[in-house]
Amino acid sequence: xxxxxxxxxxxxxxxxxxxxxxxxxxxxxxxxxxxxxxxxxxxxxxxxxxxxxxxxxxxxxxxxxxxxxxxxxxxxxxxxxxxxxxxxxxxxxxxxxxxxxxxxxxxxxxxxxxxxxxxxxxxxxxxxxxxxxxxxxxxxxxxxxxxxxxxxxxxxxxxxxxxxxxxxxxxxxxxxxxxxxxxxxxxxxxxxxxxxxxxxxxxxxxxxxxxxxxxxxxxxxxxxxxxxxxxxxxxxxxxxxxxxxxxxxxxxxxxxxxxxxxxxxxxxxxxxxxxxxxxxxxxxxxxxxxxxxxxxxxxxxxxxxxxxxxxxxxxxxxxxxxxxxxxxxxxxxxxxxxxxxxxxxxxxxxxxxxxxxxxxxxxxxxxxxxxxxxxxxxxxxxxxxxxxxxxxxxxxxxxxxxxxxxxxxxxxxxxxxxxxxxxxxxxxxxxxxxxxxxxxxxxxxxxxxxxxxxxxxxxxxxxxxxxxxxxxxxxxxxxxxxxxxxxxxxx
Amino acid sequence: xxxxxxxxxxxxxxxxxxxxxxxxxxxxxxxxxxxxxxxxxxxxxxxxxxxxxxxxxxxxxxxxxxxxx
Numbered sequence: 001x002x003x004x005x006x007x008x009x010x011x012x013x014x015x016x017x018x019x020x021x022x023x024x025x026x027x028x029x030x031x032x033x034x035x036x037x038x039x040x041x042x043x044x045x046x047x048x049x050x051x052x053x054x055x056x057x058x059x060x061x062x063x064x065x066x067x068x069x070x071x072x073x074x075x076x077x078x079x080x081x082x083x084x085x086x087x088x089x090x091x092x093x094x095x096x097x098x099x100x101x102x103x104x105x106x107x108x109x110x111x112x113x114x115x116x117x118x119x120x121x122x123x124x125x126x127x128x129x130x131x132x133x134x135x136x137x138x139x140x141x142x143x144x145x146x147x148x149x150x151x152x153x154x155x156x157x158x159x160x161x162x163x164x165x166x167x168x169x170x171x172x173x174x175x176x177x178x179x180x181x182x183x184x185x186x187x188x189x190x191x192x193x194x195x196x197x198x199x200x201x202x203x204x205x206x207x208x209x210x211x212x213x214x215x216x217x218x219x220x221x222x223x224x225x226x227x228x229x230x231x232x233x234x235x236x237x238x239x240x241x242x243x244x245x246x247x248x249x250x251x252x253x254x255x256x257x258x259x260x261x262x263x264x265x266x267x268x269x270x271x272x273x274x275x276x277x278x279x280x281x282x283x284x285x286x287x288x289x290x291x292x293x294x295x296x297x298x299x300x301x302x303x304x305x306x307x308x309x310x311x312x313x314x315x316x317x318x319x320x321x322x323x324x325x326x327x328x329x330x331x332x333x334x335x336x337x338x339x340x341x342x343x344x345x346x347x348x349x350x351x352x353x354x355x356x357x358x359x360x361x362x363x364x365x366x367x368x369x370x371x372x373x374x375x376x377x378x379x380x381x382x383x384x385x386x387x388x389x390x391x392x393x394x395x396x397x398x399x400x401x402x403x404x405x406x407x408x409x410x411x412x413x414x415x416x417x418x419x420x421x422x423x424x425x426x427x428x429x430x431x432x433x434x435x436x437x438x439x440x441x442x443x444x445x446x447x448x449x450x451x452x453x454x455x456x457x458x459x460x461x462x463x464x465x466x467x468x469x470x471x472x473x474x475x476x477x478x479x480x481x482x483x484x485x486x487x488x489x490x491x
Numbered sequence: 492x493x494x495x496x497x498x499x500x501x502x503x504x505x506x507x508x509x510x511x512x513x514x515x516x517x518x519x520x521x522x523x524x525x526x527x528x529x530x531x532x533x534x535x536x537x538x539x540x541x542x543x544x545x546x547x548x549x550x551x552x553x554x555x556x557x558x559x560x
Contacts, residue, residue, distance in 0.1 A: 153498070153499040153502060154498065154499075154539060154540070156539075156540075156543065157543070157545055183540075184540065184541045185540055185541065186540065186541050186542055186543050187543070188543040188545040190547055190550060211554060214553065214554060215550050215553050215554055218545055218549075218550050218553075288540060291502065291536065291539075291540065292536075292537075292540055294502070294505075294506065295502070295505065295533055295536045295537065295540075297509075298505050298506065298508070298509045298529065298533065299529075299530075299533050301509050301512065301513065302508065302509060302512055302525075302526060302529045305512040305513060306512065306522055306526050309512075309515075309517070309519060309522060310519070310522070313519055
């Protein structure tokens with residue numbers, strides 16, 4: 001009962017809260033199914049109880065809010081069921097449909113006592129988010145972006161986003177070690193450590209993607225690796241931001257994050273997704289095989305074909321040689337035989353001809369001998385005749401010549417006598433003339449000779465006045481001195 | 492070793508030679524040249540499978556230098 005004081009009714013806190021408790025007990029006696037967003041799970045590890053904060057939002061603003069409670073025993077049961085259905089744990093920020101009773105206790109206040117959570121509701125909500133992300137990326141034309149990149153023929157330089165301690169990462173790289181031992185495949189990989197669970201993944205994966213971007217020319221591909229068993233919480237891989245980041249990443253992104261029923265959006269937009277890291281590593285090995293096997297086959301095929309080609313040619317060549325040999329042998333044989341036959345025939349015919357010709361020659365020789373003898377004797381007779389005839393002719397000719405010579409001699413002596421007679425007459429005449437020319441005869445005719453110093457002078461100019469000259473006359477000489485000389489014309 | 496040719500081109504060229512040889516389009520005159528080329532290409536391809544040129548330290552250095560900017 002309230003106490004009265006200064007005209008006021010004053011209640012104790014307990015009286016009021018007990019009254020409220022009565023009122024709630026009256027109006028909220030049963031349990032209700034309520035849907036809300038679990039802003040915080042509020043799990044206390046020590047006690048094992050949860051103190052979730054439940055809200056309802058409209059346009060991002062909180063329009064309703066209430067504290068709730070899940071006792072440890074309920075939480076264990078609810079969480080197991082939730083994990084089984086949703087493949088995720090109860091966590092902050094998920095939408096839940098829960099069965100609760102309104103509980104009011106004077107000492108704690110108002111709270112919702114959660115006794116059950118329907119995991120299908122959350123699953124549906126996750127699925128809705130997944131579908132929304134897919135739809136949005138498709139509408140933006142980004143959904144297939146990563147998968148339309150050129151995938152390297154040999155994805156050998158791998159940037160791995162994972163947790164170093166996770167079993168998935170260890171599984172992944174152990175396959176590479178095996179590949180190196182078995183086939184000599186040499187992968188280059190580098191770990192970019194990130195958290196891969198829940199909301200932390202939403203921050204750390206994009207962070208590492210941005211780091212890889214700075215050195216992207218060193219890598220062919222990015223692999224996001226998670227796993228190791230018992231891992232849940234795929235909802236972050238349906239997140240629009242993360243999915244978009246991967247879809248639009250300039251390098252091909254492959255995932256091995258594990259999934260059970262529906263692929264996460266990250267798996268869908270990634271170039272390639274495998275259910276486990278081991279499977280993903282095998283995908284890489286397969287790519288290497290796809291490259292290596294044809295190379296080895298090519299080596300084998302080329303070797304085989306080249307050898308075949310050469311051996312075919314060799315066989316062909318050998319058979320040609322054999323054919324050539326046999327053909328030429330036959331031709332040689334044939335020609336040899338023909339030659340032999342020709343030889344025989346030539347010898348035979350030659351012998352025959354020789355025999356024939358030798359008979360003919362023999363008779364010819366006899367004939368020549370006989371004829372030449374005959375000819376010689378007849379020629380001898382002829383020569384004798386000729387000799388006789390020459391002798392006779394010569395004699396006749398000589399006789400005729402002797403006659404001619406005798407006649408000529410008599411003619412010559414006659415001519416000579418006549419010439420001598422003529423010459424004698426001429427000589428007598430000349431003698432007469434010469435006598436006339438004798439000086440006594442000349443002097444007789446009145447001519448004289450003038451001498452100077454006993455030499456006859458014929459030219460007046462040789463005489464000078466005073467010279468003593470001698471003039472010879474017929475019967476004596478006259479000695480005189482020269483008075484003067486002159487040319488007949490000067491007078 | 493000539494690294495002028497990129498390994499996927501080497502791979503394609505190698506396949507082309509295999510096809511040529513398989514279809515018997517190669518004469519014995521070309522054969523030795525083709526086989527020589529093929530063995531070069533095989534060498535390039537195998538080298539690509541078994542070696543790596545990347546260096547973690549270099550990449551780390553690049554990461555550090557670009558984060559300083």
